Amino acid sequence: MHSSGLIELEAVLAVARHGGFRAAAVDMGMSRSALSATVAGLEARLGVRLFNRTTRSVSTTEAGEQFIARIAPALADIRGAMEATNELRDTPTGTLRLNSSVGAAQMIFAPVVLEYLRRYPDMKVDIVTERRMIDIVAEGFDAGIRLAEAVPRDMVAVPMSGEQRMVVVASPQYLQKHPAPQVPDDLMAHRCVRWRFSSGIVYRWEFARHGEAMTLDVPGPITLDEPLLMLEAARAGVGIAYMGMFHVAEDLASGRLVPLLEEWSPSYPGICLYYPSRRNVPAGLRAFIDLVREVIELPGR
The missing domain is CATH 1.10.10.10 (Winged helix-like DNA-binding domain superfamily/Winged helix DNA-binding domain)
Structure with missing residues (x-):
């Protein structure tokens, strides 16, 4: 040949x-x-x-x-x-191809990906970030990283985080001009940073407390589909935003943003690494899975 x-x-x-x-x-x-x-x-x-x-x-x-x-x-x-x-080598070699949402990639980049490259210098990592869910097998990826609730049922899932929490936030400048909402319905009289899914549907903010749940199609002057832009809008005082705690933790700690409606903020399943079920998992992926289990601290582990 x-x-x-x-x-x-x-x-x-x-x-x-x-x-x-x-x-x-x-x-x-x-x-x-x-x-x-x-x-x-x-x-x-x-x-x-x-x-x-x-x-x-x-x-x-x-x-x-x-x-x-x-x-x-x-x-x-x-x-x-x-x-x-x-697998008989001391260290794996090749390229590990991952498909992930932007937020999930940001969460695991420093603790997992960079450590993986340090431990396995013969491996390369190719990460594609996008909002849409894809068929990772059909498109040639070794694994995907998404919210646990989005992982296809025919895949093997490896938890990469505990439960995550949503939080309503606003800048101190915004709250100087507008009274802080006391209950979710108060948001209907506020300027909010609206969030659009990749499908084009605008997200209805979800709240829960003591068994009571509600969703709101909040009003607002801007609609975005990228968390980092939503964060910038909230920092600039454009309006109230509703985001994952991961994105706003540093801003809350520094005082750039203020948490609102905390007792109404729900949690949601964390992210998972997922890959197709098969007998022979590639050595590079197996090493990545082992590292995830080593460095990610989960409740009860």
Whole structure:
């Protein structure tokens, strides 16, 4: 076989998995033109076209589907053999690909990711942050990091934090001009920093106390979808914000922000690392999981 045969086969699988060359090139760590040339070179030697290409779409040909069905299990076996050998090394090597929300990545970056790179200098970490949930297997990630309630049920989940808490906050400057709300309904007369989900739906603030629960579609002059921007708006006195304690802890400690309605603030499940259930977990991921369990302190552990 051609010396670059394995790369070519992995390239074909990546294009088929992503349904196009752009995302597959990112997955492979190649330029789009280099990936296209790699696949075209293999097609030329095979004497068949594996993909139908147009300016708008890429799809597998019948020959391509048959070829992929044959090579996918073989490449899986090869990867398994390589991972089994990797586990015999003193330290793992390779690239760990993680998909995470921005907030979750911020929470674990210093205590876990940076420590992981220090302990395992032969490993590289590739983190993609985005708000939308994806199929981590289909898009070529080793694991994901999300709120526990969002983890797919067919995944193995490893807790990375205890319960988190939401908190209503405002700047001292804002509270000098507006009376602090005493109950959640008071927020309807305030200026609030509204929060939009990636789906486009504006979040209704949730409150609970002594078995009583309510949600409010609060009014406000600005609607944002990024926690760091929401934090900046609250600091600037634009309005009252509703955020996770992780994002505002330093501001509360310094007095830049003031907590409100504390007895009404609910908690929610923390974040989890999750990955597909399989017999042979890659050595790099196994080392990451072990580190998470070592450095993350959870209640009851």
